[in-house]
Amino acid sequence: MKKYSFLMIFGVIFIAILIIYSPVRQLARAHVNYETAVKDHPLSCTSCHLYNQNDGFITKFINEDYYSPFNLVVSKDSKKVYVIAQDADLLMILDTENNRVLNKIKVGEHPHSVILSKNEQFAYVSNQWEDSVSVIDLKLSKELFKLKTGNGPAELSLSPDGNFLYVVNTFSSDLSVIDLTKKIEVKRLITGSNPTGIAIEPNGKNLLVSARRANIDNYGELISSDITLIDINKQSVIKKINVKSAYMLENIAYTPSGDFAITTLIRPKNNIPSIQVEQGWMMNHGIGIIDQKGEGNVVQFLIDEPNSFYSDPFDIVITPDGKKAFVSSSGVDVISVISIDSVRAIISKASPELLKKYSNNLGISSKYVVKRIKTGANPKGLALSADGKKLFIAEQLQDRILVINTATYEIINSIDLQGPKKITVARRGRILFNNASHTFQNQYACYTCHPDTHEDGLIYNMGGAGMGRNLTNTMTLRDISETGPYKWTGTNHSIYKQDGIRFSTFLTRTEAFSHSDLDALVAYIRTGIKNPPNLIYNPTGEHTDSQLRGKAIFERSKNNFGTLIPKNNRCVTCHPAPYFTNLKLADVSTLGTSDDSTLFDTPHLINIDASPPYLHDGRAKTLEEIWTVYGTDEKHGVVNDLSKIELNELVDYLKSIRAPKYNKDDSKNSQLTHYKSK
Amino acid sequence: MKPYILNLAIILCMLLLSVSNLIAQNKSKMYGNTPDRLFPYNNFEKAYKYHFIDPIQFSGAGREKLPPKDLKEVRIGFLGPLEGSAIVSLGKQMLQGTMLAIEEANKKGGYKGLPYKLMVHNDAGLWGAAANEVVKMDDEKVWAFLGSIDDIVSHVALRAALKLEIPMVCTGNPDPTYTETNIPWTLRVISDDRQSGYAIGAYIFEKMKHKRVAVMRNSGRYGRVGVGEFYGIAKRMGHPIRIEERFDTGETDFKMQLESIKQLTPEAILIWGNAKESALIIKQIRSMGLKQPIYCSDRIVSKEFLEIAGPFAEGIVSTSPYNPEANNPKLKEFQINYFKRFKQQPDAFSAHAYDGMKILIEAINKGGLNRVLIRDYLLDLKTFQNYQGITGKIVFDATWNDIGDIWLAKVKNGKFTFILNDANENVGTKIKGAKN
């Protein structure tokens, strides 16, 4: 027996020595050091190998299904709130008196917004990943039917007579006009790029649609975005209001008198080196006042303060008395309250030149921002009660609706959506992603340059190498877990490295993310960011004839004259399925005079149509230009033998490439099944 | 049927036909030097309407426009295949011929002391550049331009020239349909494939008495339109073409097509294509043991053809819009100057470009700096009718198409020899044209 005890003790000691000094541990250390590019990251296998799992049995246990309230609307009597639970594809109906969830109605994929009919009998919900609007009978608590829309429906509005529904299509950059009596879309009006917000003039004559992406221009040009003015009677576009130096006009609202419309906006300084973040010069957040009188000029005011920024303004609502505007500063978990009278006073006194200067002035927000109300994580959609006394806030990452007294700014209620109590690692990562607290003076969050976890379409002067050097076209973060290396230069082989210490040195200019925060952020990026379906170009997985011909060109080994195309110059060599990247660096003859000598990472091609401009420095404004303007030397694939018809077919095929998950099993995919049934 | 009813019916039919033709247009003469018996449908039916009898007049505005002040140069455009095309060598010759004419004009003082400046444009750019190049020339404010060789390019450019109202002198495109567009803004200074078709057709069917002819043609528009007129007269002469095989530009193996031709045992083979493919085809024909006489289109008249075909070129006959051996002092002088300037012997494209540019410069000198007035002189069918160029006598028809001299070229002892086409005498027409 003693003998066994001795052996046991010896064995335990041996194992302990093995654990402490074993080469396995050293190997693990080397592995973690390599992946994270630092030497002190805790040696925890689970932080990577458990929480970064995309699918599999174990992920069901470690992840939770949250509701993530995104937009909301309040009944006239304030007794009910209708909330879009974006992650759960639900319209939730809440009882504000008893703080409970009355009903959950299943809607389409990835809903965005909800509005009510005048008599509050119907709710209209835009299903952004399904290109439809769900029409819900609120008495029956049931979806009656779906209306077909353009691509990526977002905000909605009803015509004053209730006969027409206006749907802002974010992905196709237009506005669907739906005749509700006939239940069909009658026309689409072109808007600014990637629009979301809509507002109807109080007199019912016009409506405004705000765009998020800036108009594509050459690097160095000041950016500008469009607000589209539409005549409701004629149902035609009458004006494009150009908002200079600004983008991300997420939402827009009219004052009750109709003298102003106010939009939220961001003023990026993408043309100067990103190192300027320390000067408060990277991202500014504010509002744009569209003066309805005269020429309809847009006056911009910042809601930031000299040493504190209020990033990612999302929604805006204006009280019925026209005195206050509430803006959800979603990146800092704050509602900024703006005195509209103060804004009016400044505008009336200042010369146009002075107003222009104000648009960059961090010092004057104290004159009109009268209160900052702290909220839960990531406040998004806002709604006011009919009397304007209560403000309802959708706290997206808190799974909660907050109710504020608009006079005292006190929290008077908070309605829990009864989501999971546990905050998973990926959820924490998502909160970090959307929060600006990790950037110098809260100047921006990851979300700011990657709205909707995608990309903002701008070209940045990254790092400190000097003005106009090493320009970088922002890349999407959707479905990137398998597409490393990262950065256009491919210098970061892992997301850990990409978002680690160098990230803070070049971008956030603060302390780097803590190890546990970095783990969470990486877990979110690797597991929580999905591509929307490609409903315009490839809704069902079946290619059109034109796309099939384009595919043959993409995969061809001989040109039209029968000459063999060298293997490394065939499209499919560097862009193989499933992500359409070979994960390698290449020279496709795009090195510019402003670039340091380097090869470039081969980007993936999923939903490529949603990511203009193209190439590492965004020089190609369209896919065609990659070859017609910048690829004529045939270093980026052989296309000079193609006819214009064939080039169109190639482009058609490229646009049809969609995320691999949609190709796995079409029949099980609800939005595709829905699309097919239509 | 009773005879008188039949008679009545015949007479009635004739009567009706006559009445219907009463409002048809009277035909004064056949267009394009076409012999009566070879004119379409002429042996069966008079056409209701004959086009190209009288030249279209340009009645638009613009003659009153005064020339701009403070000009430093007089710009003339050039449009030709200079890069990225199978016929770049022809384009370069055309450019050089043009340059020589411009340089000589500038030595003589240019336009009232202002130098002529050639604005050079490549027509073979990617993604359909020709029309855009003409628009660019308009933006550059050229007074007229010269171009091109490729038939598609020339058509596209002509349409743009019509819209923009820029005089266009074409010295390289033999497509008959080019001038048949009836656009009163262009002049062609090279014989077309209608004239070539008649000449080679007359030679093949009348002089050489072949009956069964096979055709190998370029699959592009050059081949399709080029042999069109030849097919027409072959049919009307009673020897319709029994077999046509096609090949692509850049193709090197023609075995399949030639096997099909071989099976039909033709008496002769006509090849309509660029010099390179034509030479390769001839080599393969001979290597297959076929000994039939071979005829070609005029693009083979080049050094490149002789080099590739080597001894197999011997005896090959084609048409040629140019005779480098013509006894013409002007031509001799041009050949010397051209060689001095470019260290190269001129070909048909440089020679016609030289003639075309000389005509254009003269029209500018006469018309002044006004596009419509330049056009008026170019196209009045008087100023330049019977123009004695280095390429011979140039005669224009009502579509401003060059129906002047044309030659037959035959390879003898590894060199082309040229004879003014006279095979037409058997056909009963004057393809050499200059005397009518």
Added chain:
Amino acid sequence: MIMTKKTFKYLIIFIFTIVFLGAGYFLINNLKSSNNLVKNEVNENNTTFSVADNKKDLEKNFESMPIFGNWESFTSENGLPDDKTYCVRIDGERILVGTHGGLAVYENKKWKTYTKEDGLAHNGVISIDVSELTGDVWLGTLGGLSRWSAGKFENFTQLNSGMPNDLVYSVVCDGKDVWVATGGGAGAYDTYTKKWQIFTEKNAPMHEPWTYGISKGDGKIFIAAWGGGVIEYTKKTRTFRDYHDPDGNMEIDLFPDDGIVHDITTGTSWSNGFLWVSTYFGLSRYDGVKWKGYFDHDSGLASNFINSLKAYRGVVFLCTDKGLSTTDGTNWVTYKRNDNNSKGKVFITKEEKITETASSSSISHSFIIGVDVKDDIIWVATSKGISRGELLKQ
């Protein structure tokens, strides 16, 4: 033997008839100018006559052959950016004019010009259409296609988009689609999916890739293919059909009514059951079954050289190099400028009888390039200026 005595007799009669008719024809031809041309100086409120009865009436036809007058003309002296006007489009209260020097817009009796500096693809605007659905203006220029929506230009070129070629000779909006005829083929742009489709000789029954005119009507798109006749695209079945001059020769038209008079077509326009096709060699009309040809020698057509055309309410307006001709297929009215006194000339052809009337006002030039008509108003784009005319009271 067929030739009997009787036959001989009939032959004599036949020959006499021929001689008689021939002499008659000679007289008609030579005395036309003196006998049939009734010159009269009257005011512009002239007589009119009935439009041919179209069985397939789809829109209200003109009640009678319309006559326009009270011409008012504009040139660069009145604010046009260039005298050379290519096209015109009536868009509600405003008139859009494509000139060599930019887009000119006439509104509230004032001209405003838009050029490349304002974002237009090219200053040479050669075709215009307005989307009935959205009100967006589509401008075919010498350097690409511009969508002019609410004061902003969005440009499509052969390099930045799937468009076939930058020379946009003709543009037509058809619901959500925009069709163009370009130097490199016809193109269709779906404004919903943002996709271009190109039609050339490679995928449609065209002889040549270049197209010159495009129009819509009767659920079809009609492409005037230069050298390729007319290509008809039926939207419902997505199929093509081509129409050619059956004689297959450029130098003749064997029979006037056997098909299009010539394969080099310059424009198409459809109205009330008739497709009209213009060429540089005459005019053709197609009723879905039969073709009919018109030339300057056998009808009231001012010239066979027709730059473009527009069919509207049963009447076709023909832009020729020698005046604006209009016809319902039977009767003709032609407008020219009298260069001697700057007044107008109106030629009315009815049953082969031509009446010339002098009018106090005139179109600004007889070389007509474009035309648009809406209700009682006509605008004519000419080689030198643009003119506005009104339907004269009947």
